[in-house]
Amino acid sequence: MSAATTRSRTTRTPAPDRLCAEAVDLARAAAEEAAAPGVVGEHVALVSEGDRVVTHYFESKEPGYRGWRWAVTVARASRAKNVTLDETVLLPGSDALLAPEWVPWSERLRPGDMGPGDLLPTEAEDPRLEPGWTGEDEPLPNSAVSRELAALADEEDAELTTPPATSRGSITSVAEELGTRRARVLSRYGLGLAADRWDEEFGARTPMAQAAPASCVTCAFLVPMTGSLRQAFGVCANEFAPADGRVVSLSYGCGGHSEAAVMPKPPKPAPHALDTVRVDAYPLRPADDSGSVPDRPDGSTDDLGHS
16 A cells, blocks of 8 residues: 555545434434524534544524524544534634634724723833833933043043033923933934824825915914924914814915915005195185276266267
8 A cells, every 4th residue: 555545545534423413303402402592593504623533513693693504513432322422603604704813902092982981001112102201211432421421531631621510400490491301302213103104194295285386385374393303394284274283384374375365455444635624714705906897986977879
């Protein structure tokens, strides 16, 4: 007998045991006992699991478990005629309705999911963060307040102006005043993630920026940021803009640009032609020298034959 023939006989599925295959009623009774009443359907298949071990499959009519099957495994001992129950379980079939693959909460969380009272823990080794200055660390070896540097200067007689002694408490108070006493700060990786996220939402590739008359870098409503991000981002302060109060890229833009459509000043009205301030005096009678009527009576009209 060849080795190939031996392997084919040892790996092939054995034929179903006759007594186990005929124990359909025993398997159905076990399935009905484990399931709710009326949810075990027709017998759909049987599979030989090994020597004298057979699994019977019954259709499941349980609501919400479409395509699932009740699997009841029966077996019998060697040379025994009694078939015994092995296990009963509800298994999905090839077309079963399954729940989606489980995803950890840290990957399911999306911006805006947090509500009042929710806490979002961060990992101790979060790549977005790096250790900050807390006042517990000793000064660096090349620091002006380092004792090693002062000792080295004394030994080498270096002409070094020694700064006034600075205590740890004063450094801590200054750090608190400047807002830098934090256990962890953003790393370069964390800054890069934030920059990519902001640029994707309010960047140059958005439809709003493509149709804008100008970019935010020339807009008066842009509030500059501090630090290294000021070279690429700012905060929009236009209440009518779609990005009001949001971090925007300097290459972003919208129709609310301060110089997009400047309304002209109203024209200055021309001065009135009539002077209504001065009072003009008009006499009731004409002046003596203003008309053709003499101011004395005419001579006698007797010579002219007038009565």
